[in-house]
Amino acid sequence: MKRILVAVKRVVDFNIRIRVRPDNTGVITEGLKQSLNPFDEIALEEALRLREKGVADEVVVASIGPPEVQSQLRTALAMGADRALLVTSTVPLEPLDAAKTLLKLVEREQPLLVLLGKQAIDDDNNQTGQMLAALWDRPQATFASKLELAGNTARVTREVDAGLETIEVDLPAVVTTDLRLNEPRFVKLPEIIKAKKKLLEQLDLATLGITPRPRLTAVHYATPAPRQKGVMVKDVSELLTVLTAKGLV
Amino acid sequence: MNRILLIAEHGARLSSATARTLRCAQDIGGEIDIVVCGVGVATVAAATSRLAGITRVLTIDSNFHAHPLAAVLAPQLAALASGYTHVLAPSTTFGKDLLPRLAALLDVPAISDVMAVESPTRFRRPIYAGNAILTVEAGELRPVAATVRLASFTAVTEQAAAAPVESAQVPEPAVTHTRFIALAAQGGDRPELQSARRVVSGGRALGSAEKFALVQQLADALGAAVGASRAAVDAGYAPNDLQVGQTGKIIAPELYIALGISGAIQHLTGIKDARAIVAINKDADAPIFEVADYGLVADLFEAVPALVAGLKNKSAG
Numbered sequence: 001m002k003r004i005l006v007a008v009k010r011v012v013d014f015n016i017r018i019r020v021r022p023d024n025t026g027v028i029t030e031g032l033k034q035s036l037n038p039f040d041e042i043a044l045e046e047a048l049r050l051r052e053k054g055v056a057d058e059v060v061v062a063s064i065g066p067p068e069v070q071s072q073l074r075t076a077l078a079m080g081a082d083r084a085l086l087v088t089s090t091v092p093l094e095p096l097d098a099a100k101t102l103l104k105l106v107e108r109e110q111p112l113l114v115l116l117g118k119q120a121i122d123d124d125n126n127q128t129g130q131m132l133a134a135l136w137d138r139p140q141a142t143f144a145s146k147l148e149l150a151g152n153t154a155r156v157t158r159e160v161d162a163g164l165e166t167i168e169v170d171l172p173a174v175v176t177t178d179l180r181l182n183e184p185r186f187v188k189l190p191e192i193i194k195a196k197k198k199l200l201e202q203l204d205l206a207t208l209g210i211t212p213r214p215r216l217t218a219v220h221y222a223t224p225a226p227r228q229k230g231v232m233v234k235d236v237s238e239l240l241t242v243l244t245a246k247g248l249v
Numbered sequence: 250m251n252r253i254l255l256i257a258e259h260g261a262r263l264s265s266a267t268a269r270t271l272r273c274a275q276d277i278g279g280e281i282d283i284v285v286c287g288v289g290v291a292t293v294a295a296a297t298s299r300l301a302g303i304t305r306v307l308t309i310d311s312n313f314h315a316h317p318l319a320a321v322l323a324p325q326l327a328a329l330a331s332g333y334t335h336v337l338a339p340s341t342t343f344g345k346d347l348l349p350r351l352a353a354l355l356d357v358p359a360i361s362d363v364m365a366v367e368s369p370t371r372f373r374r375p376i377y378a379g380n381a382i383l384t385v386e387a388g389e390l391r392p393v394a395a396t397v398r399l400a401s402f403t404a405v406t407e408q409a410a411a412a413p414v415e416s417a418q419v420p421e422p423a424v425t426h427t428r429f430i431a432l433a434a435q436g437g438d439r440p441e442l443q444s445a446r447r448v449v450s451g452g453r454a455l456g457s458a459e460k461f462a463l464v465q466q467l468a469d470a471l472g473a474a475v476g477a478s479r480a481a482v483d484a485g486y487a488p489n490d491l492q493v494g495q496t497g498k499i500i501a502p503e504l505y506i507a508l509g510i511s512g513a514i515q516h517l518t519g520i521k522d523a524r525a526i527v528a529i530n531k532d533a534d535a536p537i538f539e540v541a542d543y544g545l546v547a548d549l550f551e552a553v554p555a556l557v558a559g560l561k562n563k564s565a566g
């Protein structure tokens with residue numbers, strides 16, 4: 001069975017501008033729309049396309065989080081994933097613990113490829129895929145904007161600061177997605193109904209042998225200092241005048 | 250006493266990413282070693298050794314590192330890093346790829362995008378696309394592994410006196426499962442986006458790759474680097490390495506000019522540290538005007554040529 005494991009995280013929707021709690025102990029997430037992390041949706045889309053091309057047989061989505069994550073996993077199943085794994089955890093895991101947990105799932109599922117988003121847009125860590133690859137002792141191809149499987153290798157184009165880098169990795173491997181890899185499909189109503197019958201298996205950290213060990217302490221959350229409100233100019237010549245006066249041009 | 254290992258980023262020459270990361274290392278304080286990995290790195294190592302305030306430069310010179318690959322470098326650097334209290338890398342695609350892999354091998358967490366040092370174990374970093382700033386305490390675990398947000402630190406300058414350069418004692422590279430194939434570099438001789446003093450960016454409003462030349466014209470008139478919004482990159486008007494924002498480059502130029510960019514939070518997070526922001530947009534309600542120091546409601550296809558002409562007159566007169 002050629003299997004692809006896709007790690008998906010539930011995050012506050014990218015359209016929402018979050019606010020810091022008045023007592024600086026966190027950000028306010030209650031009552032906000034939660035969605036699949038956009039990069040993870042792209043990871044799932046890529047896995048589905050690989051299955052549709054016939055280079056993979058099964059797409060399994062996995063998430064670590066509170067029971068409510070079921071709702072995002074149902075969305076993933078409606079998009080086309082074959083089954084879902086939910087590792088319930090009431091405490092958020094640091095990337096290192098998330099990677100250790102995903103490694104347990106990797107050992108269980110023996111995937112050919114593990115796809116993750118390059119970063120979760122809540123904590124903006126950009127770490128989990130690289131950590132999983134290290135612990136698994138397998139290749140990593142991060143920030144992918146193109147992915148091709150051929151035999152037991154994958155060719156990946158990566159978005160790097162200098163441009164586009166292409167690397168080749170032996171499978172199994174970890175690939176993390178960048179925005180331009182694909183555009184995820186929309187979910188259609190009949191699929192949502194069908195998805196209700198798909199298997200969503202719940203596991204817990206203890207069964208997997210994971211004891212989360214938070215190593216970093218969040219001491220304080222602050223609202224960034226706002227920029228001073230600027231001025232509107234009426235035309236190009238006024239703009240040129242103010243920029244010149246400020247020594248900016 | 251802190252012992253800090255800084256992983257250098259370099260091409261044929263020393264990169265400002267290394268010099269900025271060094272500033273963060275100096276804020277932490279302690280003995281600072283910089284490790285330079287590559288093949289034939291003598292010249293880069295020599296330039297690195299003149300960065301002010303460092304103890305020594307270590308080199309890992311190997312044919313394996315002609316093109317740095319995280320999977321190949323991480324085991325070697327892990328062997329080296331265990332003797333240090335801190336390991337730092339720039340928060341570039343190079344550092345972001347490498348440092349978490351290295352941290353996992355050392356069984357320590359990684360701290361991404363350090364923007365300020367409060368103490369040797371306490372750092373500030375942006376989360377939620379920069380909409381909140383988290384202060385995080387690393388406690389007793391060593392080494393503290395972190396990537397450094399370059400826009401938050403100024404580059405340390407070179408000096409005449411050089412620190413010693415030594416070859417690092419590390420195991421031979423052994424990983425063959427990951428292979429470099431090609432790099433398509435898209436830059437030209439334009440100023441580099443991340444260190445440029447002025448940046449002109451274009452958004453979806455430009456409408457085509459041909460019309461995006463207007464952004465380049467203004468940039469040329471100002472000696473500026475060119476940037477782009479994600480929408481402009483997605484549409485193929487500009488190459489991916491010009492994307493500014495949460496998932497592109499974070500920049501802090503003295504002057505940032507946004508042309509036909511709406512000002513989505515993911516874009517704004519990349520330009521918050523700019524000293525002055527100028528926005529030209531035909532929609533008076535565009536969110537970019539909330540952060541712009543100077544806003545002009547206008548059609549960019551009229552305003553930009555006029556601005557270019559005005560700048561040319563100015564330099565001629």
Ligand SMILES: Cc1cc2nc3c(=O)[nH]c(=O)nc-3n(C[C@H](O)[C@H](O)[C@H](O)COP(=O)(O)OP(=O)(O)OC[C@H]3O[C@@H](n4cnc5c(N)ncnc54)[C@H](O)[C@@H]3O)c2cc1C
Pocket residue numbers: 014038039121451452453454477478479480481492493494495496497498508509510511512513514515516519529530531532535547548549550
């Ligand atoms: C996970 C995630 C990460 C992202 N990361 C980034 C990132 O790193 N960088 C980034 O930029 N975006 C990022 N985005 C996308 C972001 O949300 C916006 O979609 C994007 O920035 C919009 O680009 P834009 O402003 O060019 O386009 P639009 O939002 O379409 O704005 C175009 C603007 O041009 C104006 N306009 C139109 N015609 C003219 C004219 N003739 N003259 C003057 N003005 C005109 C319009 O009024 C409008 O304000 C990300 C999104 C997600 C979900």
Ligand SMILES: Nc1ncnc2c1ncn2[C@@H]1O[C@H](COP(=O)(O)O)[C@@H](O)[C@H]1O
Pocket residue numbers: 007008009010037039040062063064065093095098115116117118119120121123124125126127128129
């Ligand atoms: N709790 C989680 N459950 C499932 N996947 C996760 C979780 N946290 C992180 N990931 C995956 O790791 C990627 C990178 O996350 P991060 O390192 O937190 O930025 C995400 O895009 C997900 O694919």
